[in-house]
Amino acid sequence: MTKQVNFEKIAHQPAYRVVSEKIRNAIVSGEIKTGELLPTETKLAEQFGVTRSTVREAIRLLEHGGILGRADRKRLVATLPPTETVGRSVSSALLMHQVTYEELWQVAMGLEPLASKLACTAATRKDKLLLAANLVHTREIMDDHDALLDAEIEFHNLLAEATHNSALLLARAPLNELFYPAAWGAVIRALSPGERILVAHQHIYGAICENNPDKAEEWMKKHMLDFRRGIEMGNLGFDQPVKG
Amino acid sequence: MTKQVNFEKIAHQPAYRVVSEKIRNAIVSGEIKTGELLPTETKLAEQFGVTRSTVREAIRLLEHGGILGRADRKRLVATLPPTETVGRSVSSALLMHQVTYEELWQVAMGLEPLASKLACTAATRKDKLLLAANLVHTREIMDDHDALLDAEIEFHNLLAEATHNSALLLARAPLNELFYPAAWGAVIRALSPGERILVAHQHIYGAICENNPDKAEEWMKKHMLDFRRGIEMGNLGFDQPVKG
């Protein structure tokens, strides 16, 4: 084992990555404001001193992350990655990693009651109105299971938005996209009419209006336990991977 | 307002998106196993009946999401997106959305005690050994604030891994990458010696070994409250955006 000189490995990033990073920086640093249109591909190519093909590859790199979007299907526009985009990638990663109902339920049990509690102090008048509207709508479509799922998801999402906490919103994205849709079939069969669901939602809404965090948290926990019971009673095992 | 026929808007995705989706499906469906090499760009181009440029754009689309990686800087290989990659994109999204210390703390307050509780029943012998090793190491580097931060993050991460819940692991990624590093400066000044931190960690570890979920949860809550106090006492405001 003779002593050897160690050179640090040289970087040499491909040009499309460099260009991609430059554009990214320009956006996150605010040099290009969100919503603003970017120069056209040809102009970018000129400015960076590369070919249009290279610029296009750089753009694709950012496009998927949601940093770049299309204004009207033509021009590109700088956009802050909408939580949706990031949320979707989280969900798809979880799917690929064979996340189970139980894992998602545990996270739900941690986040949803928290959201309820926080919403009590953070909810604005507008948030409450939206929740109220959701309840009315839910009562109307009580028999349509598909529509009821949408309403259920919307309720929990409105609740999360009422906390005005973007970190929480993002952390619970997989619940919207994976947990509720996947668990729904079993849950709705177990809690035969959607009555129990609506009652829980109403109590949570009531607690928020009364500014009663503890009550909101408690009812959400009950609601989540109902979900657990539904999944366990359904034919889908609690420790089975969620199927997208 | 005359009645009008409504046609559903026609899709027409650009080819590079179609190709991208095809490849993505081939990977997530397991048709191409992870770690396996993909055909070369030229062959893909032939198979899909498009040009190499188009294939390359499709590849860039996937490359950013971590579904495709480089084997050796030449050939492409299929890889499951490592949780790291996804976690980073979540964190950077939160940064851009000017997430505040308070928002992150609230999420931490929801997830970390949950992790402690779950770890009590899910932790394997190996998990406990890793935690114990972390405690020993922490005691040794008590005076090196930077090293202490790393140990702190590692402790919480080991704890989360001990739950064997990938959804939880992903949901709390921003805590590792944003919350703890950003809050650390203030916290370490407020809780002058790291003594209080170590004590909390030890009690949590003890609770896990005794299989005492309630105790684990309680001590983690105390630990989190210490963080809150630290941030509030520090010069950085609790409602200020976290700076990356």
Place this chain on the structure above:
DNA sequence: AATTGACATATTGTCGGACAATGAGTCAAT
């Protein structure tokens, strides 16, 4: 046997130019 050198080959990164399709704007005709 192990290293080295020379060489052909395969694959990616980058370039340049070309054309079709489509969206946006202008202006005249109805």
Place this chain on the structure above:
DNA sequence: ATTGACTCATTGTCCGACAATATGTCAATT
């Protein structure tokens, strides 16, 4: 106010080319 014809800008896609670099083979050297 709507329609039609026209131009122009921009993106999507194609083609062909070349340089740089990894890979593989084989002989020559030590």
